[in-house]
Amino acid sequence: TRLLFGGLMIGIIVYLIPPLFGEGYETINSVLKGNIDTVVEYNIFHTQSHNILLVIAFLVGLVAFKVIAMSLTFGAGGIGGVFAPTLFTGSISGYVFAVIINYSHLFSHQLSPTNFAMVGMAGLMAGVLQAPLTAIFLIAEITGGYELFVPLMLVAALSFIITRHFVPHSIYTSELAEKGALVTHDKDKHVIMMMDFNKLIETNFKEIKPNQYLGNMLKKAVAKSSRNIFPVVNDEGEFLGVVLLDDIRDIMFSKKLYKKLRVREFMHAAPDIIDYERDNGYTVMEKFKKSNAWNLPVVKDGKYYGFISKSKMLTAYRNKLVEVSL
Known part of the structure; x- marks a missing residue:
C-alpha cells in the first residue's frame, strides 16, 4: 500500500x-x-x-x-x-x-x-x-x-x-549519533561508547511485590540477599520502584509492623531508569551523572531486567581505557 x-x-x-x-x-x-x-x-x-x-x-x-x-x-x-x-x-x-x-x-x-x-x-x-x-x-x-x-x-x-x-x-551521521554509535574525537566519549553495557547488568537482586507485607519481605528477600536494594515489580514483571535497606532500617525490627506495613507504603521511584533497547554506554553514564545514584534499574520491554552499578561501570571504563591505550 x-x-x-x-x-x-x-x-x-x-x-x-x-x-x-x-x-x-x-x-x-x-x-x-x-x-x-x-x-x-x-x-x-x-x-x-x-x-x-x-x-x-x-x-x-x-x-x-x-x-x-x-x-x-x-x-x-x-x-x-x-x-x-x-x-x-x-x-x-x-x-x-x-x-x-x-x-x-x-x-x-x-x-x-x-x-x-x-x-x-x-x-x-x-x-x-x-x-x-x-x-x-x-x-x-x-x-x-x-x-x-x-x-x-x-x-x-x-x-x-x-x-x-x-x-x-x-x-x-545524525542517526548514528542518536543511537550513540558515532565515533568521535573525544577519547572519553569514544571509550564509553565502545563499552558493552549489557555485560554490566546484574540480575542477582531479590524481587518484591507491592502488596507484600514487611515481615514477608524480610523473610524472603532481605534475609536471602546480599544486596541492599530491592526492585519492586508487579505480577506481570513490570518495574514499579525500589526499596533500599536504609528505607526500612528503622522499622525492620518492629515485629508489630510485620503484618501491617506493605511494600507499597515505603517503596519509592528509582532516581532514573535505563532502557535496555534505547540506552547505550554514554547515555547510561549521563544518567548516573544526573541522578547521582550508585545503582540504576534496567528495563527491557517495559519489564524489570536487572541493575547496573556505577562502580562496576567505572571499573569497566578504566579497563576499556587501558585496552584502547595499549
Whole structure:
C-alpha cells in the first residue's frame, strides 16, 4: 500500500512538473547556463519565461515539490538521494534569490542569477552535508567558477556555522549519533561508547511485590540477599520502584509492623531508569551523572531486567581505557 501510494503520488507530481523527474542534473545545467526557458516552459502549465512573477512562483514551487517528491520516495521505500537533491534545490534557490533582488531593484546594478545558483549549491551542500570545504572546491571545480571562490567560501562558512549550531550532526551521521554509535574525537566519549553495557547488568537482586507485607519481605528477600536494594515489580514483571535497606532500617525490627506495613507504603521511584533497547554506554553514564545514584534499574520491554552499578561501570571504563591505550 505504501509503495503504491508513493508511486502514484510521485507519478502525478512528475507528470505535472517534468523537471522533477530523475536526479535533476539537466535542470541544474540549464539553470547554470541561464537557460531558464527550458525549465519553466517544459510543463503542462506552459509558464512563460518573460513573466518574472510566474517564473519566481514556478521555481519556488519546484523547490517545494522536489522536497515533497524526495520525501514520498523515501516513505515509499525508495532512495530519494541526498547529493543531487541538495544541488537541485540549492541552484534553484540561489537563482530565485537573485531574480527577486533584480526584480525589486534594490541595487543599481543587476545580480547574476547563474552565479547565485552556484553559490546557492555550495551553501546548501555545506549545510546539509556539513562539509564546507567539500562544497567550496566541488562547486568551483564542476562549474569552473573559481572567480567566485571568495563568495563560495563566505556562504559555505556561514551555512556550516548556522547549521552546526542548530543541528550538531550531518544528515549522514545524525542517526548514528542518536543511537550513540558515532565515533568521535573525544577519547572519553569514544571509550564509553565502545563499552558493552549489557555485560554490566546484574540480575542477582531479590524481587518484591507491592502488596507484600514487611515481615514477608524480610523473610524472603532481605534475609536471602546480599544486596541492599530491592526492585519492586508487579505480577506481570513490570518495574514499579525500589526499596533500599536504609528505607526500612528503622522499622525492620518492629515485629508489630510485620503484618501491617506493605511494600507499597515505603517503596519509592528509582532516581532514573535505563532502557535496555534505547540506552547505550554514554547515555547510561549521563544518567548516573544526573541522578547521582550508585545503582540504576534496567528495563527491557517495559519489564524489570536487572541493575547496573556505577562502580562496576567505572571499573569497566578504566579497563576499556587501558585496552584502547595499549
